Amino acid sequence: MSRFEPDAAILFSDILIVPYGLGMAVDFVEGRGPVLDAISDSSDIKRLKPEQYKARIEATYETVRLCRDKLSLDKALIGFAGSPWTVATYMIEGGASKNYAKVKSWAYRDDQSFNTLIKIVTRATIDHLSAQIDHGADAVKLFDSWAGVLSPSQFEKWVIKPTREIVDSINLKHPTVKIIGFPKGAGHQYIDYVNKTGVDAVAIDTSVNPSWAAKVLDKKVVIQGNMDPISLLVGGEPMLNQACSIISNMKERPHVFNLGHGVLPETPPENVEALAKFLRNLGEG
Template identity: 50%
Template sequence: MNKPSTGKRLIDALAHRPVDRPPFWFMRQAGRYLPEYRKIRAQVGDFLELCYSPEAAAEVTLQPIRRYGMDAAILFADILLIPDALGQKLEYREGEGPVLEPIRTGAGVAALDPATIHERLSPVYETVSRVAGALPDGTALIGFAGSPWTVACYMVEGHGSKEFQETRLWALRDPQVFGALIDVLVEATTAYLGHQIEAGAHAVQLFDSWSGVLSEDQFARWCVAPTQAIVSQLKQRYPDVPVIGFPRGAGSKTADYVAATGIDGVGIDTSMPVGWAARTLQSTVAIQGNLDPLAVVTGGKAMEDQARHILGTLSNGPFIFNLGHGIVPQTPPEHVAALSELIRNWRNA
């Protein structure tokens, strides 16, 4: 017998409960494409300062909900707050992105201090609490963190990359010491997400943005196993809080990820065939995705045709409409409004 509705479409979909239409939210729905975000960003200045300013971060989180009425808000923060909280030097440079002091030795791993994270991250928990208290009743709040592999990529390289060669080489050459870094991140990430849940998050998402650079065996070791450890610990403490995983670029390895990790929902990127996802994954997990963000830049028929194809293919099972990656800065806000209206008017069979 189905449990009664929670009153939140997103949470119901993740629990495989019937919904009248697919819930929706968009990765990077709060961001530079919105003039109200740009105004706040100009006032605050430094990006890290914005992440650690509860009043401003809560306002930014709520802006797209006011505009578009998504079924979920996602906390405005950044996946690199964990290394910052662990004591790794981090700054964001204009036109360059995140820059960290690279960690590539056991001594560097040993210098990280998990005991310090909650003091540093306490403004984030306050942001979660503020947003949770301000959302409409039917709107869920998603907390999030970067998955250990993806966060480690930045910690080791010291910056963004397309291949993350230094990280992959370290993982291959010295898996024991690299594994110690992953263990630190599993512990810190679990604690971080737990505090977000206690502050009011209704669901949490793990972003493994760079899982696609790994071979099959390395994917199992550095993406699947750490995610399974985090999900297992969260489920023991918060059994009713769903966890979404997003192993971007994983392709067919996503099936192994879903089977092994215990996640409730899986994000799929734009390259994933929705028919394959429906046939292979949807009987066991809610699918989240996967409209091309550039289709939203384009708008009109191109956007609507792609959106209807995704809706038509995935709406017969547990499904959350989203993008295959985040909204890009050049996206016209009116295209997001049109997409939101299209989804809102869709009715499940």
């Protein structure tokens, strides 16, 4: 924060904190990524322990409080969580997946029991975000990293509907807190996501043309994004040209400049510094 001086900080704890809180074993294996003791059918749902949820992840909220205390009052703290669909993919696949065959098959074959699982995850996500707000988060963001693998009808069921429930619940308890949604890979379904979920802002991924997004998405909703992380990695003129293009496309509507996905670990800090300085100079101009 002191080096790059952004307007906000986001506290990352892995999105799999929710399955862990629900009683699942979660491990991270080098070269493989997250590994969970997968839920394979409806009977396995009984293994989840929502009643133990808060006790298992209480330390996360103390970290939120400590971060808020360290930030100056003019810097926002953004809390976050994985969206129910994306979290459920890991719970059923047992980790990362190439085709999401297990989770999608279950959703098609027995949507009633799959909905039971989604409801449990949705409730836990509401509690998780609400606790972050109680401990100092000024806004929250929902990451639906695998929203783009769903058909339109499944997108409606497993992305839009749970997100709407989360938004309504957070708005009821924390009416001044803004909610950002990120249905990565949603393509034209970004339109329905914005129109139906009630989010205050939508993050768009790198594949989305910012000109299209600026024209078709509800003007009352803030757009966040969507520089290619590779552009930031490369730096220099390609990075600044893309930044200018995004800002130019968004000049007639509310916009938060951001990447279309996470910063790559090998990104030179000097590139981040140069981009931050460039954006500040634009803002001051």
